[in-house]
Amino acid sequence: MPSNAGTTRLVIVESPAKAKTISGYLGPGYVVEASFGHVRDLPRNAADVPAKYKGEPWARLGVDVDNGFHALYVVSPDRKQQISKLVKLAKEVDEIFLATDEDREGEAIAWHLVETLKPKVPVKRMVFHEITKPAIQAAVANPREIDRDLVDAQEARRILDRLYGYEVSPVLWKKVMPKLSAGRVQSVATRIVVERERQRMAFRTAEYWDILATLAVAKPGEGPRTFNATLVALNGDRIATGKDFEPTTGRVRAGAGVVHLDEGGARGLAARLADRPFTVTRVEEKPYRRRPYAPFITSTLQQEAARKMRFSSQQTMRTAQRLYENGYITYMRTDSVNLSETAIAAARRQIVELYGERSVPPEPRRYTGKVKNAQEAHEAIRPAGDNFRTPGEVAKELSAEEFKLYELIWRRTIASQMTDAVGSSVSVRIRAVSSAQEEADFGATGKTITDPGFLRAYVESSDDENAEAEDAERRLPTLVKDQPLTADELAAQGHHTQPPSRYTEASLVKALEELGIGRPSTYASIMQTIQDRGYVVKRGQAMIPSFLAFAVIGLMERHYPRLIDYDFTASMENELDEIAGGDHAAVDFLTSFYFGSTNGTGDQAIAHAGGLKKLVTENLSEIDARSVNSIPLFTDDEGREVVVRVGRYGPYLQRELPGGEQATPSGEGEEGGSQGDRAPIPEGLAPDELTPEKVHELFLGGGGERKLGDDPSTGEPIVLKSGRFGPYVASGERKSSLLRSQTPDSLTLEQALQLLRLPRLIGVAPDGAEVVANNGRYGPYVKRGDEFRSLDSEDKMFTVTLDEALALLAAPKTRQRRAAAPPLREMGNDPLTEKPLVIKDGRFGPYVTDGEFNASLRRGQTPEELTLEQASEMLAEKRAKGPAPKKKAAKKAAPAKKTTAKKTTAAAKKTTAAKATAAKKTPAKKAAPKKATSTPKE
Secondary structure, three states, X not given: OOOOOOOOEEEEEOOHHHHHHXXXXXXXXXXXXXXXXXXXXXXXXXXXXXXXXOOOOOOOOOEEOOXXXXXXXXXXXXXXXXXXXXXXXXXXXXXXXXXXXXXXXXXXXXXXXXXXXXXXXXXXXXXXXXXXXXXXXXXXXXXXXXXXXXXXXXXXXXXXXXXXXXXXXXXXXXXXOOOOOOOOOHHHHHHHHHHHHHHHHHOXXXXXXXXXXXXEEOOOOOOOOEEEEEEEEEOOEEEOOHHHEOOOOOXXXXXXXXXXXXXXXXXXXXXXXXXXXXXXXXXXXXXXXXXXXXXXXXXXXXXXXXXXXXOOHHHHHHHHHHHHHOOOEEOOOOOOOOXXXXXXXXXXXXXXXXXXXXXXXXXXXXXXXXXXXXXXXXXXXXXXXXXXOOHHHHHHHOOHHHHHHHHHHHXXXXXXXXXXXXXXXXXXXXXXXXXXXXXXXXXXXXXXXXXXXXHHOOOOOOOOOOOOOOOOOEOOOOOOOOOEEEEEEXXXXXXXXXXXXXXXXXXXHHHHHHHOXXXXXXXHXXXXXXXXXXXXXXXXXXXXXXXXXXXXXXXXHHHOHHHHXXXXXXXXXXXXXXXXXXXXXXXXXXXXXXXXXXXXXXXXXXXXXXXXXXXXXXXXXXXXXXXXXXEEEEEOOOOOEEEEEEEOOEEEEEEOOOOXXXXXXXXXXXXXXXXXXXXXXXXXXXXHHOOHHHHHHHHXXXXXXXXXXXXXXXXXXXXXXXXXXXXXXXXXXXXXXXXXOOOHHHOOHHHHHHHHOOOEEEEEOOOOXXXXXXXXXXXXXXXXXXXXXXXXXXXXXXXXXXXXXXXHHHOOOOOOOOOOOOOOEEEEEOOOOOOEEEEXXXXXXXXXXXXXXXXXXXXXXXXXXXXXXXXXXXXXHHHHHOOOOOOOOOOOOOOOOHHHHHHHHHHHHHHHHHHHHHHHHOOOOOOOOOOOOOOOOO
């Protein structure tokens, strides 16, 4: 697309990939460059604060709360080089187009670019929702001004999150554990996961039985000869099913009015129904119709990608970002289900080509979103362009991950404009009278699809893996009232009630969306943050809260309940939306939240409580750290309360000794103070798995104190204990850790005696030196003086002879250099330095490196999921800190010259005497208090 003659335009986008794609659509006279996302932000730590602001009382926040919440923005260290490049380019062009994303975040980046570059030429804002040639040309031809309302909303959100994180996080440091963080949305998301785990912990299973009958028609017509029916009522009373039981007691709900069959009752009834006649008592047939699903929005795309392809939220968004930037799909952060008229037309044309005229409804389908405050001006996620490319047409251009996601989006879009799935459903009731004159009613349902409609293109998955697919049919024979049937088989079957399922990333995103918490641009980062902070771990797809999360949420619930209240958090989102729409002032909103004034609209619960600042400082001393870090489990058979304590080295079990626990002063998160016995909690054990049986096992055989017997040589008891570094045996003053091949529950007295005799004296060498065998950090070994040699097995420590040990020690040391392991992943060139980046496996886990700087992957990050942009940012942070200082070798003192020995000695005595005199005259200085170095996380 040619520009005006002689006019040069600079187009600034967010990523290099987008820049490369867009530059191909613009003609000569256009320079397309990337900003690499945000160019400036609030200071990350004290080092980022400019010198002239360091003395300001608000500098730690980066927000001047007493001056209209003015934000202090600084250019990120890893963006300075790129900013210099953009400043230079801005001076060489006649016009600047800011082509950042079309959401609030993109609008804010555009504003920050203007504030940072301070261009002297006209600046225009261009927006588009897909990266195709027509869309880019239209965006250039129809620019607009920067929307300050959107910028204000994004800035208010950023400041709000900073205030929340920097004011609440220090409370967690003092009362739970250092370096923890709280966040406006992350804390609520964590609470949702913790509440589900509490329900699972309180759950008590119940057993119930029914009967499955295989029934047959005498003269089969259409459909199968036999079908299955389930016992649903006995003598007019409904048979109990899972929903009829209290989840916390396992008992039938009061007033349920159901028959609770146990195994004996079900088997007895089945026997009494054997060879009895069965008769159809009711047949109800209804038309079946299912409308297509709406096109994808951000949350539903994440949910379906998780269900169908096991993608994490981050993985889905990263893959969608690549598809968007390379022109395959429309913008992937949206909460609108709308499709443009062009897209609807493209979908309908393609449906006719692929499925025929009958698959297209007479009128185009238009959808209304259920998301609160959805930005309906945007589009849903769909294939890009005016003519959709089929998955087959793009297969060779995409990676396997990209292809799967593109096909998912394409199918969902096409299906959204197809006809309904239609058919019929039938419900049948059958009765039999037992030999004891009991009336037993059985039920069966069937479904037949006569026209699959949209189901030919797309079938949505369910969070319940056992749920029946929507395109599945259940065919029944043609049945009529009073038709006789015979029972081929009557089988009693037992069932157990199940606790509520744990959240997956997909279902947690869905829960947040339904509550009106978070926005499309934040869902993936929320999922990642709660895992990075150690509040949630993933086991397969399930999200399991840590005991640390229990302590943090417990503190928040008791002392700051409003800050993690679902309605309150959603109301803040609504107020941010009002700011974006120009209906609310950002300063009023922030003032109300932080100081407690009532100038703003919306929820004023925090305001009436005095604001966030007063809330987190006024009653801090009343928070009992020991209580916060104690999670009650149950009282055991001996009347002892069993709790989980969250300590500095991890969670552990504790129970009162018989007779009660002696009261001790409570500390600020200290582990001490209890006289009860303890047992460690194995890593990976979920909270709901701490059943009384498991707790008993942990105390007795899994790490708690257990007497193994007495030492025959000393008479002292030998006890198995658990310590900070794992299980060990102790007897008197002797202690020894268990070997790697040993487990606490299988350790015998004989093995414990062997361990306590380490180090084992093997004998004396000919030179008089003792030769011993022992176990060390790197495994078993033999030693004579300063000479060590490794043993090839732990058993050898107890069996190696003196001759074998001496032969081993006489042999030269062999240090085999292992070949360097291949990298876990090659990532490509760093966008900032052009150096190749690879992920390697190190001693402390995987890390990314450019050959000069290394950065360990954060908790929750995997080598497969780390993006090039994330890796570049991590290394940029390392670069900004500079290389680690090398330890200087201690200098050896130069030998004193003989000729000056006496003079040196005399001088030393004189100096020492002078120092002593000065010390008496000069009072000792008090040590300066250490400054806190931790920085809160938002």
